[in-house]
Amino acid sequence: MNGANGHIVEATHISRVFPMPAGPVTAVADVTLRIAPGDHIAIRGPSGCGKSTLLHMLGCVETPTSGTLLFTGNDVTKLSDRQRSLLRLRSIGFVFQRFYLLPMLTAAENVELPQSEANVSKAERRGRTKELLEYVGLASRADHRPSELSGGEMQRVAIARALANRPGLLLADEPTGELDRATGEQIAALLDRVNADGTAMVIVTHDPALAERSTRVLSMRDGRIENETASA
Amino acid sequence: MNAMGFAWRSLVRQPARASLGVLGVAAVGALLFDMLLLSQGLVISMRGLLERTGFDVRVTATDAMPGSGPLIQNAFAHTQAIAKLPSVRSAIALRFAHAVVPNDTPRGLYTSFQGVAGTATHPWTILRGRDIGTGAEIVINENAAGQLHVEPGARLTLRAACADEEQALPPVEFTVAGIAQFPFDTPNGTTLATSLDRLADACGGNESGEADIIMVASQETAGPDAAVADVAALFPDLRVLSNAEEVNRFERGGFTYFRQISTVLTTVTLAFAVLLITVLLTVSINQRLGEIAALRALGFSRWRVVADVFCESVLIVGGGGLLSLPLGGMLALGLDQILKRIPGIPAEVHFFVYQPSALQIHVLLLAATSVIAALYPIRIVASLPIAATLRDEVVG
Ligand SMILES: Nc1ncnc2c1ncn2[C@@H]1O[C@H](COP(=O)(O)OP(=O)(O)O)[C@@H](O)[C@H]1O
Numbered sequence A: 001m002n003g004a005n006g007h008i009v010e011a012t013h014i015s016r017v018f019p020m021p022a023g024p025v026t027a028v029a030d031v032t033l034r035i036a037p038g039d040h041i042a043i044r045g046p047s048g049c050g051k052s053t054l055l056h057m058l059g060c061v062e063t064p065t066s067g068t069l070l071f072t073g074n075d076v077t078k079l080s081d082r083q084r085s086l087l088r089l090r091s092i093g094f095v096f097q098r099f100y101l102l103p104m105l106t107a108a109e110n111v112e113l114p115q116s117e118a119n120v121s122k123a124e125r126r127g128r129t130k131e132l133l134e135y136v137g138l139a140s141r142a143d144h145r146p147s148e149l150s151g152g153e154m155q156r157v158a159i160a161r162a163l164a165n166r167p168g169l170l171l172a173d174e175p176t177g178e179l180d181r182a183t184g185e186q187i188a189a190l191l192d193r194v195n196a197d198g199t200a201m202v203i204v205t206h207d208p209a210l211a212e213r214s215t216r217v218l219s220m221r222d223g224r225i226e227n228e229t230a231s232a
Numbered sequence B: 001m002n003a004m005g006f007a008w009r010s011l012v013r014q015p016a017r018a019s020l021g022v023l024g025v026a027a028v029g030a031l032l033f034d035m036l037l038l039s040q041g042l043v044i045s046m047r048g049l050l051e052r053t054g055f056d057v058r059v060t061a062t063d064a065m066p067g068s069g070p071l072i073q074n075a076f077a078h079t080q081a082i083a084k085l086p087s088v089r090s091a092i093a094l095r096f097a098h099a100v101v102p103n104d105t106p107r108g109l110y111t112s113f114q115g116v117a118g119t120a121t122h123p124w125t126i127l128r129g130r131d132i133g134t135g136a137e138i139v140i141n142e143n144a145a146g147q148l149h150v151e152p153g154a155r156l157t158l159r160a161a162c163a164d165e166e167q168a169l170p171p172v173e174f175t176v177a178g179i180a181q182f183p184f185d186t187p188n189g190t191t192l193a194t195s196l197d198r199l200a201d202a203c204g205g206n207e208s209g210e211a212d213i214i215m216v217a218s219q220e221t222a223g224p225d226a227a228v229a230d231v232a233a234l235f236p237d238l239r240v241l242s243n244a245e246e247v248n249r250f251e252r253g254g255f256t257y258f259r260q261i262s263t264v265l266t267t268v269t270l271a272f273a274v275l276l277i278t279v280l281l282t283v284s285i286n287q288r289l290g291e292i293a294a295l296r297a298l299g300f301s302r303w304r305v306v307a308d309v310f311c312e313s314v315l316i317v318g319g320g321g322l323l324s325l326p327l328g329g330m331l332a333l334g335l336d337q338i339l340k341r342i343p344g345i346p347a348e349v350h351f352f353v354y355q356p357s358a359l360q361i362h363v364l365l366l367a368a369t370s371v372i373a374a375l376y377p378i379r380i381v382a383s384l385p386i387a388a389t390l391r392d393e394v395v396g
C-alpha cells in the first residue's frame, strides 16, 4: 500500500504559490517531509506561516505548484479530481477547527456518511458506527443532533467520522481551536489514543501543550519548516 | 444516505425555505397548468360541442358566422338534394332570426328564433312535452319558459324580426309543443324554434327556403371528408367544411390570441419559478459552503455534492408541482366561470379544458424548471475550492 520506503506521504521540495493581484503569495516554500505509518506530527508556527496550506497539500485537497508529492507512492499531481476524492475518502481523515458536522443529521448518521459514500454495506456501517461512537465515548449520544452536543462532543463525533473508513492518516487543523482548555485536553488525549492504535496523524496547532504530545514537532515560518524537534 | 435522502434532510432542516419554494412553485405551477388548459381549451370544447350535435359537415353561404352572413338561397331544396347523396345520412337546414314575445315588460321578451327543415332529427333535446309537428308549433328552452311563464300546451303570440331593417311584422300565434335544450344556448339566452316554413311565414312569407346553415351528418361508411367533397361538387358556390376543418379555422383565426397570451404568460411565470428556486438554493448553499467543502475534503466526489443540490431542486419543484395540480384545477374552474359571463358564449363552451397532453407538457416544463434552476447553484458547488473555502470559513 505505502510508498517505496513504507512512507504514507513523501513530499519533496513542495511549494504552493497563490497568484494574487498584488503579486504572487508563496504560502508554502520548498518543504520536504516524509510521513511514516504511526507518526505523530505537530505543525506549529505563527498565523499565516502556511500551516493550513501544507496540511491541505498533505491531505490531497490542494496540489503543490512545484515539487513532488507522493501519497502511498502515487503522484498526487497526476491524479484526477475524482481519483483524489477517492483517495481522501479511503485513506485520509480530516478534523476541522469548526467540526463541520452536518446539523440535520444525528451523530450516528454523521459517522455513517463517509461509509455510505464508500459503498460500505448497511450492516457493516451500523457496526462500525457503533464501535466508533463507543471508542470516542459517545455511544449514548448516537441519536443526538450536533445542536444538542457540546463543542467537545461535536469534535469527538467529528473524529469518529474522520476514522470511519479506517484511514492511515488523520489530519487535524487546530482541532482544539474552538474549545476551552479542559475540553481541549480531552480531545488531545483522544487523538493520542487514535495514534497509539495505529493511525498516523498531523496536527496543526497554536497550542504548545498540544504540540508537545507529538513525537515530531515541525516549526514553520514564512512557508518554510524552520526546524524539526523530536520530543518524548 | 443517498443524495435524495440527503436533499430531503436539508430541506426539512430549513422548513421556512422549503415551504417558500414549494408554495412558490405551487402558485407558478397552478398558473402554468391553467395557461396550458386555456391555450387549447376553447378549441377542444368547440370541437366537442360540434361533435355532440351529431352533424359533422357544415354548409354556409360564406365565411361569416352563421346568423351574421348572407343566407343560403333555396335551402330547402338544397337540403333535400344533399340528403340524397350516397355519402350523406341526413341533412338539416337552419335559419336564425329573432322574435319579440309580449310579457310583463313594456318592450316584450327579445329572443332568438330558429327554423329547421330537413331529413335529420332536430338539433335539440326535448325535456318536457313533445317535438314540433306540422302545425303552428314551437319548442322553447327553459329560460324562455321561465321568463314567459308558459308550459307545453300554452299559446304564444310573437312578432318575428328577420331582416336587418326591423320592419313591423304582423303577430303570429304558436302553440308551445315542448321545452327543449339547444346545444348552442348561452346560460341566460332564450330560444324558440319551429319549422323553416313557419319561420318564413312569421318573417312575412316572402323568404321561404332561405337558411343560414345546412348541417349534414355523413354516412359512417363514407366519413365527413367524402361528404364534404360530394356536397362541394354538388354546390360549388357554397362553403362546405367538416367539423375538423371548422375547428382548424377557429384555431387559425381569433383563437390563436389565447394561445399567444398563454405562451407569453407561461414563459414569464416559468422565469419567475426559475429565479425563485435559483435564489433559494443559492442562498442556502452559500450558508453551507463550509460543510460542503468539509464533505469534499472527507472524500465526497464533486458529482455527489452536485447531486445533492440537484435533488433539492427536484424535491422543491416536485412538491410544488404536485400541489399545483389541485390548485390549478380550482383556479381554472373559477376563471372559467368568470370568462363565461362574456355575453353570447354558449353554456356548453369552456375556456379551460383538461386533456392529457396539458398534463404532460406541465410535467415536462416543471422538470426543465428544476434543471435550469439548479444550474447556477450546481456551478457554485462544482467549482468550490475546497482548501480556500475551509480557510475562509475560519479566518472570516
Ligand atoms: N487560497 C488562497 N489564496 C490566496 N492566498 C492564500 C490562500 N490560502 C492561503 N493563502 C496565503 O498563504 C499564506 C498561508 O496561509 P495559511 O496556510 O492559511 O496559514 P496558517 O494556516 O499558518 O495561518 C497566507 O499569507 C495566506 O494569506
Ligand SMILES: [Mg+2]
Pocket: A051, A052, A053, A173
Ligand atoms: Mg490555518
